[in-house]
Amino acid sequence: xxxxxxxxxxxxxxxxxxxxxxxxxxxxxxxxxxxxxxxxxxxxxxxxxxxxxxxxxxxxxxxxxxxxxxxxxxxxxxxxxxxxxxxxxxxxxxxxxxxxxxxxxxxxxxxxxxxxxxxxxxxxxxxxxxxxxxxxxxxxxxxxxxxxxxxxxxxxxxxxxxxxxxxxxxxxxxxxxxxxxxxxxxxxxxxxxxxxxxxxxxxxxxxxxxxxxxxxxxxxxxxxxxxxxxxxxxxxxxxxxxxxxxxxxxxxxxxxxxxxxxxxxxxxxxxxxxxxxxxxxxxxxxxxxxxxxxxxxxxxxxxxxxxxxxxxxxxxxxxxxxxxxxxxxxxxxxxxxxxxxxxxxxxxxxxxxxxxxxxxxxxxxxxxxxxxxxxxxxxxxxxxxxxxxxxxxxxxxxxxxxxxxxxxxxxxxxxxxxxxxxxxxxxxxxxxxxxxxxxxxxxxxxxxxxxxxxxxxxxxxxxxxxxxxxxxxxxxxxxxxxxxx
Amino acid sequence: xxxxxxxxxxxxxxxxxxxxxxxxxxxxxxxxxxxxxxxxxxxxxxxxxxxxxxxxxxxxxxxxxxxxxxxxxxxxxxxxxxxxxxxxxxxxxxxxxxxxxxxxxxxxxxxxxxxxxxxxxxxxxxxxxxxxxxxxxxxxxxxxxxxxxxxxxxxxxxxxxxxxxxxxxxxxxxxxxxxxxxxxxxxxxxxxxxxxxxxxxxxxxxxxxxxxxxxxxxxxxxxxxxxxxxxxxxxxxxxxxxxxxxxxxxxxxxxxxxxxxxxxxxxxxxxxxxxxxxxxxxxxxxxxxxxxxxxxxxxxxxxxxxxxxxxxxxxxxxxxxxxxxxxxxxxxxxxxxxxxxxxxxxxxxxxxxxxxxxxxxxxxxxxxxxxxxxxxxxxxxxxxxxxxxxxxxxxxxxxxxxxxxxxxxxxxxxxxxxxxxxxxxxxxxxxxxxxxxxxxxxxxxxxxxxxxxxxxxxxxxxxxxxxxxxxxxxxxxxxxxxxxxxxxx
Numbered sequence: 001x002x003x004x005x006x007x008x009x010x011x012x013x014x015x016x017x018x019x020x021x022x023x024x025x026x027x028x029x030x031x032x033x034x035x036x037x038x039x040x041x042x043x044x045x046x047x048x049x050x051x052x053x054x055x056x057x058x059x060x061x062x063x064x065x066x067x068x069x070x071x072x073x074x075x076x077x078x079x080x081x082x083x084x085x086x087x088x089x090x091x092x093x094x095x096x097x098x099x100x101x102x103x104x105x106x107x108x109x110x111x112x113x114x115x116x117x118x119x120x121x122x123x124x125x126x127x128x129x130x131x132x133x134x135x136x137x138x139x140x141x142x143x144x145x146x147x148x149x150x151x152x153x154x155x156x157x158x159x160x161x162x163x164x165x166x167x168x169x170x171x172x173x174x175x176x177x178x179x180x181x182x183x184x185x186x187x188x189x190x191x192x193x194x195x196x197x198x199x200x201x202x203x204x205x206x207x208x209x210x211x212x213x214x215x216x217x218x219x220x221x222x223x224x225x226x227x228x229x230x231x232x233x234x235x236x237x238x239x240x241x242x243x244x245x246x247x248x249x250x251x252x253x254x255x256x257x258x259x260x261x262x263x264x265x266x267x268x269x270x271x272x273x274x275x276x277x278x279x280x281x282x283x284x285x286x287x288x289x290x291x292x293x294x295x296x297x298x299x300x301x302x303x304x305x306x307x308x309x310x311x312x313x314x315x316x317x318x319x320x321x322x323x324x325x326x327x328x329x330x331x332x333x334x335x336x337x338x339x340x341x342x343x344x345x346x347x348x349x350x351x352x353x354x355x356x357x358x359x360x361x362x363x364x365x366x367x368x369x370x371x372x373x374x375x376x377x378x379x380x381x382x383x384x385x386x387x388x389x390x391x392x393x394x395x396x397x398x399x400x401x402x403x404x405x406x407x408x409x410x411x412x413x414x415x416x417x418x419x420x421x422x423x424x425x426x427x428x429x430x431x432x433x434x435x436x437x438x439x440x441x442x443x444x445x446x447x448x449x450x451x452x453x454x455x456x457x458x459x460x461x462x463x464x465x466x467x468x469x470x471x472x473x474x475x476x477x478x479x480x481x482x483x484x485x
Numbered sequence: 486x487x488x489x490x491x492x493x494x495x496x497x498x499x500x501x502x503x504x505x506x507x508x509x510x511x512x513x514x515x516x517x518x519x520x521x522x523x524x525x526x527x528x529x530x531x532x533x534x535x536x537x538x539x540x541x542x543x544x545x546x547x548x549x550x551x552x553x554x555x556x557x558x559x560x561x562x563x564x565x566x567x568x569x570x571x572x573x574x575x576x577x578x579x580x581x582x583x584x585x586x587x588x589x590x591x592x593x594x595x596x597x598x599x600x601x602x603x604x605x606x607x608x609x610x611x612x613x614x615x616x617x618x619x620x621x622x623x624x625x626x627x628x629x630x631x632x633x634x635x636x637x638x639x640x641x642x643x644x645x646x647x648x649x650x651x652x653x654x655x656x657x658x659x660x661x662x663x664x665x666x667x668x669x670x671x672x673x674x675x676x677x678x679x680x681x682x683x684x685x686x687x688x689x690x691x692x693x694x695x696x697x698x699x700x701x702x703x704x705x706x707x708x709x710x711x712x713x714x715x716x717x718x719x720x721x722x723x724x725x726x727x728x729x730x731x732x733x734x735x736x737x738x739x740x741x742x743x744x745x746x747x748x749x750x751x752x753x754x755x756x757x758x759x760x761x762x763x764x765x766x767x768x769x770x771x772x773x774x775x776x777x778x779x780x781x782x783x784x785x786x787x788x789x790x791x792x793x794x795x796x797x798x799x800x801x802x803x804x805x806x807x808x809x810x811x812x813x814x815x816x817x818x819x820x821x822x823x824x825x826x827x828x829x830x831x832x833x834x835x836x837x838x839x840x841x842x843x844x845x846x847x848x849x850x851x852x853x854x855x856x857x858x859x860x861x862x863x864x865x866x867x868x869x870x871x872x873x874x875x876x877x878x879x880x881x882x883x884x885x886x887x888x889x890x891x892x893x894x895x896x897x898x899x900x901x902x903x904x905x906x907x908x909x910x911x912x913x914x915x916x917x918x919x920x921x922x923x924x925x926x927x928x929x930x931x932x933x934x935x936x937x938x939x940x941x942x943x944x945x946x947x948x949x950x951x952x953x954x955x956x957x958x959x960x961x962x963x964x965x966x967x968x969x970x971x972x973x974x
């Protein structure tokens with residue numbers, strides 16, 4: 001569905017490009033040996049290099065480069081064998097050297113593509129413009145003291161990947177799908193944990209609008225540092241509406257940096273002074289140009305795991321899943337692995353249903369990730385087996401599942417212990433049927449009078465008598481026979 | 486001045502080995518000389534305690550039969566641009582007021598490892614920016630060869646304190662750094678040997694950066710042989726400096742002697758600049774004759790882009806400096822001058838912390854990197870730099886070493902040439918091209934000017950061929966018969 005803003009003068013199309021800052025998973029920083037753990041005491045993970053002491057020099061952490069290359073390969077992007085670190089110069093207390101080492105004219109990774117999955121099961125390709133590697137700044141703490149700002153340099157020098165999309169995104173939903181897919185790919189690769197709340201994935205949004213049908217791009221505004229997928233989608237919606245309003249009231253959108261205020265649900269302009277920087281980029285003379293070989297890149301390429309798109313295709317082909325179910329299951333590698341363990345040697349569609357409908361509900365309710373699931377894949381598989389071999393009914397299976405969710409128990413043991421085993425003994429069911437008919441002669445007469453519907457009512461009675469354990473199919477057969485007698 | 490301070494490093498090493506005197510005696514003799522010559526202002530910080538501790542340690546090693554090598558127990562001065570653990574390090578700037586590094590530069594650590602004894606931190610131009618050692622926050626250094634006509638002379642710069650200390654017998658050797666001539670030009674002015682190694686030969690780790698793509702540490706000594714000994718201890722690959730060359734360090738001192746037969750010496754015609762003093766030209770001719778007499782073959786070469794070198798240098802070096810010096814912001818160490826706002830604090834700190842010359846270069850550097858000017862200045866300068874390097878590569882197809890004067894004049898008076906920075910920058914006209922090309926260059930004292938002041942000749946070599954440079958320099962040294970030191974008053 002095309003996303004359009006219906007203005008007073010007509011329909012407007014939204015054009016969006018995203019710049020994502022993704023923190024590289026690595027033990028040490030990009031140019032120093034200091035650690036990178038989240039949540040450490042302020043200024044405990046700072047080397048002399050990170051604090052820019054006189055005479056200190058950056059030394060490239062090759063592992064961070066490997067991680068960025070891995071990400072680039074995962075985005076089907078061109079890996080540049082020659083790239084250059086440059087200095088981006090500006091003054092701020094949390095930028096100790098007075099410059100950030102980044103890549104500018106020669107990024108490590110060139111054009112690539114991300115395929116996004118939309119709610120209706122369709123997909124779209126969003127182009128990647130580039131990925132470059134840079135260091136993070138420290139953190140200014142303005143709320144610790146009424147008159148002073150404190151600086152925490154733990155983050156200073158941590159490796160980031162800046163992933164810049166092409167302006168291919170046309171709707172807030174697509175932006176959300178793009179971010180989720182990017183995060184999914186990086187988590188599969190183990191290159192970024194994608195945790196937006198902890199700031200290990202941050203997003204700047206470039207938004208412009210144009211009348212539907214117009215081809216040229218109009219002036220964009222940049223909404224900086226939005227820290228959740230939901231806010232990104234909201235910010236795009238609000239900013240696009242604002243711009244439509246500006247145009248329709250005869251104004252012009254100016255190129256500027258804006259902030260999104262989720263409380264008020266609006267974007268607002270940052271004072272121009274705060275971003276009127278001339279960054280004076282130039283190649284960092286402390287670092288040699290980064291050169292990779294085709295062999296190194298190939299080695300990384302070979303080591304890549306199966307990525308979500310390939311896995312999705314395989315799930316559709318191998319397990320006969322719908323594209324939607326497949327895309328839900330592959331979003332997280334752990335979920336996909338879980339599903340595959342449950343589905344092995346079983347009815348895959350049933351397995352997918354149990355995972356998507358029942359397991360996700362339990363995990364959501366308990367606020368757990370799949371890795372902390374109280375129900376192991378082996379147990380869920382055994383539960384499906386118990387249904388398949390008629391040991392328990394589908395209805396009882398749901399009760400067993402709830403017990404499993406609360407206790408983490410084995411379904412076989414639960415069924416045994418609670419005596420939930422399905423009654424398939426003809427004699428026992430027949431006895432219950434006879435009892436039910438004898439106790440309700442009126443209803444039995446209705447059946448004879450041709451009211452077929454009453455069979456269902458009798459099934460309920462028999463189930464009551466057998467505490468729900470009777471095999472429903474057998475109950476039905478025997479009931480019809482006995483009622484007809 | 487005692488006899489001990491008049492020794493070369495090689496002689497002192499022999500004396501220590503023969504136990505003719507102890508490292509402590511040697512250190513004390515130099516500490517006394519330093520105390521007696523404070524008028525020169527060669528040191529920003531004297532470190533007698535450090536010196537005596539290390540001298541005692543050297544004596545103890547030797548007594549135990551574990552002497553480290555030719556530098557064990559040798560007293561040296563350290564340019565105050567090298568960070569030294571626990572010892573204040575200023576870069577000659579007020580902005581590093583009170584800064585005591587908790588780490589040691591690789592070069593000084595290497596020297597310490599070899600047993601060298603640090604006497605103190607030598608004065609220098611602020612952040613190594615200058616050619617006369619007059620920009621130091623700690624005052625100008627006097628050239629021990631002065632005064633002339635009642636005026637004190639500059640020692641050259643930026644390693645002016647190092648050069649003065651070695652020349653005046655206050656240290657047997659000193660570390661210097663050279664960005665555009667900061668080792669070679671003061672060596673020429675003070676009548677000592679100054680070697681700028683190939684870029685990448687010595688680690689820059691822990692040396693306060695001026696222009697990262699040009700800065701290189703090197704030895705300043707009284708003889709070519711001493712320079713070879715000191716360089717061997719200073720040099721070597723260092724994983725902490727990405728631009729440090731992963732090459733083994735040759736035994737420079739062992740290969741100095743011998744004939745120059747077969748060696749080709751290039752004379753770049755472009756270095757015979759307009760208005761060059763006749764005595765400089767004459768000394769250059771003498772140098773050629775000496776090398777020929779030693780068996781070398783002299784031939785003309787062309788370095789056609791030489792005339793652009795100075796302009797190129799004065800774009801690239803300030804550009805890098807403007808960025809390198811951004812870290813001195815009053816936030817984490819050194820001077821902080823408070824202000825009502827963050828911007829005011831920055832302006833107060835940097836305005837009061839940096840001297841005029843440093844501020845000038847930061848402004849120039851900021852300008853040439855700024856939007857709209859980057860292509861016209863910085864980018865173009867990088868292109869010219871590549872052409873200058875290509876000139877040398879071309880010349881070194883035909884010759885092994887290039888001979889030039891080190892500086893266009895002898896030492897001038899303190900206060901002279903200060904009103905016009907461009908005239909001051911001309912001091913580096915012969916040394917800057919080598920720096921831009923990253924090549925090794927040495928200044929060796931070759932004669933005296935009409936005023937009786939030292940003049941040096943420069944020898945330039947292929948990348949990482951310090952050996953040949955030193956060998957040719959030794960031949961000049963032998964032939965020149967340069968006086969042992971400044972005349973004692």
